[in-house]
Amino acid sequence: MRSIVICIVFMSVVFVGRAQEGVKFEDLTFEQALEKAKEEKKLVFMDCYTQWCGACKVMLNTVFREKAAGEFFNSRFICLKRDMEAGEGVGLAKRYGVKGFPTFLLIRPDGTEQHRILGGSSDLGDFIAWVKTGAKKETSLDYLTKLYASGKMKKKQLRDYHWALHYAGFREKDKEIMTELAGKLSDKDWLREDFSFLLGEIKYGDDRFKYMIENLSSLRKNYKEQKSIDSWLYSIYGVRLKDYLYWEEFRTDEGLGKLGKICQEVEMAGIQDDERLKSAYMLAVDCMKKDAEKIVLMLEDAAFREKEGYVRLVLSSLDYMADKVDGGQARKVVESGERIMKQWDIPGLREVVEKYKR
Numbered sequence: 001m002r003s004i005v006i007c008i009v010f011m012s013v014v015f016v017g018r019a020q021e022g023v024k025f026e027d028l029t030f031e032q033a034l035e036k037a038k039e040e041k042k043l044v045f046m047d048c049y050t051q052w053c054g055a056c057k058v059m060l061n062t063v064f065r066e067k068a069a070g071e072f073f074n075s076r077f078i079c080l081k082r083d084m085e086a087g088e089g090v091g092l093a094k095r096y097g098v099k100g101f102p103t104f105l106l107i108r109p110d111g112t113e114q115h116r117i118l119g120g121s122s123d124l125g126d127f128i129a130w131v132k133t134g135a136k137k138e139t140s141l142d143y144l145t146k147l148y149a150s151g152k153m154k155k156k157q158l159r160d161y162h163w164a165l166h167y168a169g170f171r172e173k174d175k176e177i178m179t180e181l182a183g184k185l186s187d188k189d190w191l192r193e194d195f196s197f198l199l200g201e202i203k204y205g206d207d208r209f210k211y212m213i214e215n216l217s218s219l220r221k222n223y224k225e226q227k228s229i230d231s232w233l234y235s236i237y238g239v240r241l242k243d244y245l246y247w248e249e250f251r252t253d254e255g256l257g258k259l260g261k262i263c264q265e266v267e268m269a270g271i272q273d274d275e276r277l278k279s280a281y282m283l284a285v286d287c288m289k290k291d292a293e294k295i296v297l298m299l300e301d302a303a304f305r306e307k308e309g310y311v312r313l314v315l316s317s318l319d320y321m322a323d324k325v326d327g328g329q330a331r332k333v334v335e336s337g338e339r340i341m342k343q344w345d346i347p348g349l350r351e352v353v354e355k356y357k358r
Contacts, residue, residue, distance in 0.1 A: 047059065049102050063124050073131075158181040163197075241263075292321045292330075
């Protein structure tokens with residue numbers, strides 16, 4: 001019994017110690033916090049939470065308890081936390097228009113809002129970077145909103161405004177700013193990592209896309225993080241290949257020619273071995289070759305079968321080729337298909353195999 005008590009006391013000391021190392025949320029009224037911020041020439045950092053918000057609890061009980069969180073926030077801000085559905089928080093929620101949780105506000109000593117962040121992060125480093133952006137006047141949401149209204153915003157500031165709006169959760173305004181910025185960028189700007197967030201706005205086949213692909217080597221040289229480019233290329237070609245294989249269009253000579261062009265572009269981009277794209281790429285290549293035997297064997301790969309929609313793509317491709325292969329290949333498809341059916345239950349495979357028996 002004594003050992004249990006000692007263990008409980010020890011855990012309590014550790015918990016309290018860790019809490020003291022983390023963010024120190026002041027036991028002050030909001031007005032008292034503003035007064036203290038004025039005296040110490042700091043901003044108020046206010047965590048706006050609710051009792052039912054899971055993400056709020058993660059921030060309060062884990063992220064803000066980290067020693068590094070205390071080291072950053074306690075020396076720079078007057079920190080408050082308020083339940084937006086209880087006590088003083090109800091009026092503050094109305095005053096600052098807080099509707100999503102958690103919301104984090106950076107408030108000046110005069111009570112005006114400088115910056116906000118909607119939603120937290122389990123990664124303290126990321127969250128601190130977001131807060132630093134808002135604590136700096138020139139990249140804060142309020143400053144950039146007023147600058148934009150003046151009509152004097154440059155491309156770099158439009159970029160900063162995008163990020164401020166993005167993390168504040170103002171999606172509609174953010175979309176407007178991204179569209180405006182895209183219209184102001186030069187060709188060289190599009191190749192800069194500073195504007196990587198606009199890659200998702202580029203559509204396959206348009207002039208901007210063609211330019212980016214023609215200058216892919218320059219694009220890669222400009223990026224420290226190559227994963228960003230690979231992810232963009234995958235989002236373009238992965239979707240394109242899978243969608244194209246679903247369509248009836250690819251079952252024509254003209255369609256196969258277009259499919260071949262997409263595969264050539266994938267090869268030129270050097271991403272044919274990307275694990276996210278490899279299956280769709282190899283399936284497309286085998287479809288162009290009308291290699292039904294190789295296609296059916298893909299179903300033996302457990303990882304392939306687990307990829308959403310890929311089994312359907314294989315069955316669709318095999319169905320299309322049933323009357324286009326010679327007798328020798330048809331027999332091999334039947335043999336492989338029947339062997340696979342004995343091992344795994346793949347709905348639709350039996351019907352396809354029956355077509356090759358005819």
